[in-house]
Amino acid sequence: MVCDQMIDRNTNQLMVWTYDHVAKQYRVFSLGQDRIPVVGQATINADKWTAIAGFEQEGRRFQIRTVTDFSQPGSYTDRQEHSEDGGLALDAGQPRTGYQGAIGNHAEE
Secondary structure (H helix, E strand, O other), X not given: OEEEEXXXXXXXXXXXXXXXXXXXXXXXXXXXXXXXXXXXXEEEEOOEEEXXXXXEEOOEEEEEEEEEEOOOOOEEEEEEEEEOOOOOOOEOOOOXXXXXXXXXXXXXX
């Protein structure tokens, strides 16, 4: 699956989701505008998709966990938690709601 995800009004990122049949595992690749590509692992449990990834930037290690809930028809809720200490403490982010459309997705701030 390929998704052009709107982060806010000025920022988007390209997300690519794949499935490894040998490892029986989903992988997610995130290509943002202002950081190196991020590769992570993902699980899909019914309507909840969870992606976990990490990256280094300017000598610091970041950990990200994103949970997307597609349980409501026509919309989704996205919550991203992140850590700036290599994953020792994840700070809960604010949930965002988006609307699924024929052309793409739109996230509200």
